[in-house]
Every structure is written in structure tokens, then in C-alpha cells.
Amino acid sequence: YTSSWAMRCPLGQAGDRLWVRETWTAAMHDPKGPADCLYRADDNRGVEDLAEAKWTPSIHMPRWACRLVLPLVSVRVERVQDITEEDAKAEGVERISAGPGWECWMGYGPSSSCKTARDSFRSLWISIYGEASWDANPWVWVAEWDHVEVRK
16 A cells, blocks of 8 residues: 655745745835845845834845745755754854864754764754654754845
């Protein structure tokens, strides 16, 4: 007996382009695109009247104001505990230090450091979703892109 099931990834499929929403504000009246906007994530020192800017939350960002696009290269499903060392690094866990023959990674729970990026990812997962979630080993979507397109 063989069982198979298919489910569409909510992020899309390979070849799709995901647009990134950011907290933003218009830098001028009647903005027409990203060049006419300021983004909270940037260093906007020196911009006049920034303290009085009315920031719009990312959830309300219109498509025309988007400056970051992620071309989706692949999508797959795997168990969270199957994450590899390289995939954990790609998830963005923070390396604390490295020396000849050793690395040290951020611990996101009671432990302040981890020996591997995978252990660091595990501690981050548990800090967000709880130990029971890690132990349940849920299926997760893995979306990969190889570069970020920046519109100006």
C-alpha cells in the first residue's frame, strides 16, 4: 500500500516572485514607487522631519511601494528536525565567534551559546514555539531563493 498526498505551498511554487512588505512612509506627496519612499529598516539619519513621519505598518504596504522581491527557486516539505547544518546557517542563526577548528553559535533559550548552527536553530525554534513543538517534529515548508531583487 502506497500513500501520497499533495498540498500547495502557501508561499507559491518555484518560479514565483515573493514581494517583501516593510514598514514605510512616503518621502514626498503623491509617491509613485520605491524611490519615493523611506523604509523603517534603513538608516535614515539626516532626513528632515523624520521624527514626524507617519509610518505605515508592513501589512498595509501596497505592491507599488515594494522594493524587495524574492525569486522563489524551490519549495519542499520536510520535518523540522531534519534541518541540516547548512540549512540552519541559511535560516540566519547568529554566529557568535569562530576560531581555528571551532565555532560558537547563539543560544536563544537558557543556554547562551551552542556548538552547532543546527543546535542554535533548535534553541530558536523552542524559544518561539515551545519544546513540545520541537518534540512533535512537525512538517514545515522550506522555501529557497538565491538572491534578492532590489527595485529603486
